Amino acid sequence: MGYNVKQLEKRRIAGFHLVGPWDEKVKQGFQQLLMWVENNQIQPLEWVCVYYDNPDEVPPEKLRCDVAITVDSAFQVPANSEGVITTEIPAGQYAVAHARVYNEEFEQCWDLFFDELLSDQSLQIAAGPCFEVYQNDGQSDGYWDIDMHIPVEPKVL
Numbered sequence: 001m002g003y004n005v006k007q008l009e010k011r012r013i014a015g016f017h018l019v020g021p022w023d024e025k026v027k028q029g030f031q032q033l034l035m036w037v038e039n040n041q042i043q044p045l046e047w048v049c050v051y052y053d054n055p056d057e058v059p060p061e062k063l064r065c066d067v068a069i070t071v072d073s074a075f076q077v078p079a080n081s082e083g084v085i086t087t088e089i090p091a092g093q094y095a096v097a098h099a100r101v102y103n104e105e106f107e108q109c110w111d112l113f114f115d116e117l118l119s120d121q122s123l124q125i126a127a128g129p130c131f132e133v134y135q136n137d138g139q140s141d142g143y144w145d146i147d148m149h150i151p152v153e154p155k156v157l
Helices: 022-039 106-118
Strands: 004-008 011-021 046-051 064-073 085-091 091-099 123-125 130-134 144-155
Touching: 004 123, 011 022, 011 046, 022 046, 022 064, 064 085, 091 106, 106 123
Parallel strands: none
Antiparallel strands: 004 091, 011 064, 011 085, 046 064, 046 130, 091 144, 123 144, 130 144
């Protein structure tokens, strides 16, 4: 798969915080997010999904994520935006990998990325959320191009 390590600035996001099985909640959340964006004529900088938990340690019904768009610092949540939150993805050092996802197989791409990163001799996974940035509209294209981000730090020997 391959990845690069990048120092990223914080990203301000607006969207919906969801709890439950990611394979259900993310798709539902993006339908809700798209409706909110279109109804309010918002121009997203990026479409993102932020993952806060390790699915190997947290039961599916308690998994947390945000489906969101990145926005500039002056963005104000419009009136009649029930359930919309604003928060930030922290700045920091991230391993970044690109993937093309077919048939909703996001989990397999993430698993490959984590496996590759866990074998890295100089980096380890750091505390903080992972996130993906969508580069296209997979609903119309038939596939998703995504950039996956995992926080990392130098491995302590």
